Amino acid sequence: MPKELDIPGLVKRLAEIEKQGTLNADDADRSENLHRLFMYPAMMVPAAQTAVIEAVAEVLPDRINAIDPFMGSGTSLMSCMERGYNVFGQDINPFAVLLSKAKVTFYDIEGLRNSLKCLKETIEIDKGSSVDISFTNIDKWFKQSVQIDFSKLRRAIISEKNIDYRRFYWVIFSEVVRIGSNDRTSTFKLHKRCDEDIAKRKIDVINEFYQLASRGIEDLENYKNKLIEEGHLCNNQYSGSAEIAWGNTQIKIETEKSFDLLVSSPPYGDNMTTVTYGQTCYLPLQWIDPLDIECPFEYLKTTQEIDRQSLGGHVNGKELDNKMSILFGKSASLLNFYNSIPKEERPKYNKTISFMYDFDESLDNIIAVMNSDAFYIWTIGNRFVGGREVPNSNVLTDLMNSHGIKLLFKAERQILNKKQAKKNSQSRTMEKEHILIFHKEDT
Numbered sequence: 030m031p032k033e034l035d036i037p038g039l040v041k042r043l044a045e046i047e048k049q050g051t052l053n054a055d056d057a058d059r060s061e062n063l064h065r066l067f068m069y070p071a072m073m074v075p076a077a078q079t080a081v082i083e084a085v086a087e088v089l090p091d092r093i094n095a096i097d098p099f100m101g102s103g104t105s106l107m108s109c110m111e112r113g114y115n116v117f118g119q120d121i122n123p124f125a126v127l128l129s130k131a132k133v134t135f136y137d138i139e140g141l142r143n144s145l146k147c148l149k150e151t152i153e154i155d156k157g158s159s160v161d162i163s164f165t166n167i168d169k170w171f172k173q174s175v176q177i178d179f180s181k182l183r184r185a186i187i188s189e190k191n192i193d194y195r196r197f198y199w200v201i202f203s204e205v206v207r208i209g210s211n212d213r214t215s216t217f218k219l220h221k222r223c224d225e226d227i228a229k230r231k232i233d234v235i236n237e238f239y240q241l242a243s244r245g246i247e248d249l250e251n252y253k254n255k256l257i258e259e260g261h262l263c264n265n266q267y268s269g270s271a272e273i274a275w276g277n278t279q280i281k282i283e284t285e286k287s288f289d290l291l292v293s294s295p296p297y298g299d300n301m302t303t304v305t306y307g308q309t310c311y312l313p314l315q316w317i318d319p320l321d322i323e324c325p326f327e328y329l330k331t332t333q334e335i336d337r338q339s340l341g342g343h344v345n346g347k348e349l350d351n352k353m354s355i356l357f358g359k360s361a362s363l364l365n366f367y368n369s370i371p372k373e374e375r376p377k378y379n380k381t382i383s384f385m386y387d388f389d390e391s392l393d394n395i396i397a398v399m400n401s402d403a404f405y406i407w408t409i410g411n412r413f414v415g416g417r418e419v420p421n422s423n424v425l426t427d428l429m430n431s432h433g434i435k436l437l438f439k440a441e442r443q444i445l446n447k448k449q450a451k452k453n454s455q456s457r458t459m460e461k462e463h464i465l466i467f468h469k470e471d472t
Contacts, residue, residue, distance in 0.1 A: 038088075043440060046080050069102035070309050082292060089290060094114070097119075099294065100129055101122075101294070102129065113268050115269040116269065119276035119282065119283050124203070142246060157180070157181065162183070170312055172227070183316055201245050202238060219311065286398070287398055291399065295407070307336040315329065360385075366420055385428075402469060405466065435467060439465050441461055
């Protein structure tokens with residue numbers, strides 16, 4: 030049954046949460062919501078998400094469907110699962126699908142520990158020295174010895190019969206690839222370390238895998254126990270439903286369900302100055318058995334293929350003027366920002382415009398699956414492009430308003446623990462972001 034819709038009370042509660050500083054999450058636990066399984070770019074902060082979801086829950090039905098159409102590492106889905114909600118998430122990045130599936134699966138912990146023991150035995154008796162994969166520039170990104178060890182790990186994982194266990198191992202394996210490759214980790218873009226640095230690095234990737242897998246199993250057990258304590262898990266069965274799908278939100282939401290709550294963060298466009306989710310996952314995806322990912326598009330064609338297919342990933346010059354006309358008609362904030370830019374500098378913002386247009390098209394699909402009286406929780410930051418702060422939060426508000434969905438509350442949080450690149454040579458990085466809460470009134 031619907032709860033009494035006390036909007037003024039909700040706004041008051043949200044204001045209290047912001048005033049308390051809860052949204053900054055400066056004491057966030059890195060192991061929370063399985064963040065440590067893989068250092069996915071720009072992960073949401075569970076403590077901030079949970080605080081807002083709990084406030085909104087006061088005016089939501091007891092049993093709701095929640096969606097994240099740009100789920101990334103699945104943080105928002107897991108925060109919703111802590112309340113027993115039915116969740117659905119999709120993403121265009123195949124690795125995000127793999128990672129989120131691994132996270133929302135509830136394992137037989139002892140069975141997984143025993144599987145890891147068997148995996149170790151399989152690796153220890155593997156005396157092979159072959160390299161089982163090949164791709165352009167493999168020697169640039171991996172030492173020969175590392176390629177051999179990764180091949181042993183890969184063969185052992187493929188030999189595991191339980192697909193849920195395999196997916197968990199692929200995620201751990203991917204974190205080891207991230208650590209053990211010749212790629213720098215100070216940025217989420219692919220950049221080879223200098224030869225001197227590579228020569229100095231001595232990483233036992235097999236032992237690293239064992240350690241991270243053991244830690245990951247502990248984190249899985251802790252999250253599982255949390256849901257048991259909340260009464261949302263019994264006999265390894267989640268009380269709600271958790272569905273993960275590969276999908277391009279700009280084209281379609283891959284479910285027939287309808288939703289009461291959205292919790293998401295739009296993946297920022299203009300990928301020269303923002304997080305490149307696809308590049309981050311490119312090297313791990315080379316090693317993972319594609320049969321365990323089940324993705325229908327050719328994501329390894331280039332290092333930038335996933336990002337190119339994502340929102341704002343490519344610009345069609347012939348359509349740009351028409352896109353601007355449509356967007357400017359919906360967002361005065363974007364029009365005023367664009368008019369403030371000298372004409373000779375405006376081409377720098379073509380991808381920004383393209384991203385916002387793609388995002389607005391995605392909104393059409395998202396809103397189509399939302400119930401009347403639905404709530405939307407968006408987390409978004411104002412990116413810097415060409416030295417200028419793009420008013421993303423105001424543009425998002427304008428676009429939601431154009432769909433008849435009104436802003437209830439806007440909170441600001443300092444980015445203290447969000448997992449993002451420390452350096453960005455192209456642009457200033459964000460120091461704060463906004464949590465925007467919208468409500469779709471019943472018509």
